[in-house]
Amino acid sequence: MSLDPATVRRIAKLARIRLADDEVPRLEGELNAILGYVEQLSEVNVDGVQPLSGGAQMAMRLREDAVTDGNYPDKILANAPDRIGNFFAVPKVVE
């Protein structure tokens, strides 16, 4: 599997990362090296082995349905670049 420059640009766009044109060839090489490294895993025979979604073979813990958090809008908004009242304010999203 190998990425072409167009795919590198697309991935960057989806991740909201702006790339200068001269960065594309370098990233293409780095990303392909990473993919090649990971692809070694495909050499392992996994016939009959269940997929594993975590390192620990345990089930998820569930919490009780109770209100235990919230009610601190000033903390939530403390790092907001812009706010109007207790709302976050962002550049207008036009639909």
Place this chain on the structure above:
Amino acid sequence: MSYTIDGTTGPWELVIGLEVHAQVISKSKLFSGAATDFGSEPNTQVSFVDAGFPGMLPVINRECVAQAVRTGLGLNAQINLVSRFDRKNYFYADLPQGYQISQYEHPIVGMGTIDIELESGETRSIGITRLHLEQDAGKSMHDQHASKSLIDLNRSGVALMEIVSEPDMRTPEEAGAYIRKLRTILRYLGTCDGNMDEGSMRADVNVSVRKAGEAFRTRCEIKNVNSIRFVMQAIEAEARRQVEIWESGGEVTQETRLFDPARGETRSMRSKEDAHDYRYFPEPDLLPLVLDEAWVATLKTELPELPDAKRARLMQDYGISRYESAIFVMEQVTADFFETVATGRDAKQVANWMLGDFFAALNRTGRSIENSPVSAADLGALLDLIKDGTINGKIAKEVLELMVETGEAPGAIVEARGLRQVTDTGAIDAAIDQVIAANPDKLAEYKSGKDKLFGFFVGQVMKAMAGKGNPALVNEALKQKIGAPAA
């Protein structure tokens, strides 16, 4: 296939699938302990988890899981004892994490079915593909400021069930019936309040068109339609648009569209160009969700009686029609109200009164059965007054109006306003004599064979008695006085 869109090249049939997002009823959010109430002050029901602060970890809410399982059971669906969560990645200002925690390959609920009933009385079974749990996003307001959008994260992280149907629907009516039925089931189960106005139920509609017998053609998805009427309108508008494209030699491209109710048309959502590239991957912060079979079985035994079963039982136990029963079971409270009134009374008469004057009064006063000005006990008491002859049916309608207006009990109204039925034959005879004396010409016409004037005399006598005459006695006495009509 009864419903088609007629193009210049002949009829086209519609293929419709629905993805309904139903907000789970729970006190706190899916992965945080913040509250879920609607309409609170902005950004007060937000924890650091919901705001996507670095280092915060999700912990799943047991009740949200239970609600998803109950819903699955209510949809006769397969419950997956092992399911997993995935990250669905996209950028939007009201999604602070930059991804939504959802379930992609391994949803908690698999295949199920919903039976819908159409106006024609025909029943259709619509397949459910899956139900999965996911987080809701925050709310964006675009119309409060000239150059800014305002973001409230109160809804961020609230649990949603996405319920996906098979592409089994063929008409806007079927899509409407499907959403109504799903909404009723969710409300019975108590897993979603089904309130489309407040956004606790929203639908994405997938539409394509095809010629009879063809395989599926390309579909478009219409996002976030927030009423049943708009769903039906959007389907028709979108189908017409696609027919026009195919017939003019073009090709429909798969895309996400928005329905504009004011214009009655759909338009492309350019911002969603990359919407289908969500780069799902397993959520590393959550382990697989493993359900205990015994727990699922317990939830199943605790399910309430669901609409289809209730309808069958009401028909069986009370001898009311399928139609009457279908209306009563649309809302649980309506069915409860009916059963309360009908127990120990003539159920058929109860059904007639509820579907007639009682619902009309609710509609007129803008009330629903939850805040009805007339209790089930009082409506029952009113019917008892008819049955024991205290009042006649016509006066009962007036009494019901007064009950709606004043909230008083029917017995008190009848006494206070002297509405008791008059069964004193002396009073009836006197009223008849008075009417005859006032209408000698009508009497002559009647005597000369104009039989239908009998009804006129009944009406006049009742009027003279302020509607309180016993109708049977009035009829009888009139026949004595002026002779029975020939027919």
